[in-house]
Amino acid sequence: GAGVSQSPSNKVTEKGKDVELRCDPISGHTALYWYRQSLGQGLEFLIYFQGNSAPDKSGLPSDRFSAERTGGSVSTLTIQRTQQEDSAVYLCASSLEAGVLGEQFFGPGTRLTVL
Amino acid sequence: AQSVTQLDSQVPVFEEAPVELRCNYSSSVSVYLFWYVQYPNQGLQLLLKYLSGSTLVKGINGFEAEFNKSQTSFHLRKPSVHISDTAEYFCAVSTRGGGGNKLTFGTGTQLKVEL
DSSP states (O other): OOSOEEEOSEEEEOTTOOEEEEEEOOTTOOEEEEEEEOTTSOEEEEEEEETTSOOBOTTOOSTTEEEEEGGGSOEEEEESSOOGGGOEEEEEEEESSSSTTSOOEEOOOEEEEEO | OOEEEOOOSEEEEETTOOEEEOOEEEOSSOEEEEEEEEOTTSOEEEEEEEOSSOSEEEOGGGOEEEEETTTTEEEEEESSOOGGGOEEEEEEEEESSSSSOOOEEOOOEEEEEEO
16 A cells, blocks of 8 residues: 555544554555554554564553564554553554664554543 | 653744744663654654754755754754644654664644744
């Protein structure tokens, strides 16, 4: 596709439910990032995938959060037992190469609302 | 750990007037610096970046920023704004070394250009 796509664009769920957020990176991009944009806070890094290397999970806020990237392409961010504080916009970005020289291209985000 | 401060949450300005969006960062190591723009209902787009070399960096849409190491600042400027510049602007840093390019963002500045 022309850019990074994310689905769904909006997700409303009840507290305690599990949710899955999907990211389709730009074809050929080896690096993939997840960020979270909460109201009143800046975007915060969650997790980073690069090729077949082990992901950098240093930004995940709790063990309820996990992510995988299948076949080096599509990624899914899973939040288990959602809490109200998980409400945010979740952004995915991909880049052609890892490191600072790889410009990150962002998707439109998934707005998650936990009731 | 690094942090980014954008003191101005909103900046109103008249069309054709100059504008400066302020960004200060904190880091114990050398950093790379970025400005991103988010137009309404769109994903984040890279405006410009400072990696090394000249401290004055020019980006897209007539924007420029100057890296000031002594003041730990990376303010964004445009000599004459247009209505189409209305958007939210995010300053971000990443640190040298390590894998990937994990960005730490500020909370954003909403630029509103008025006629």
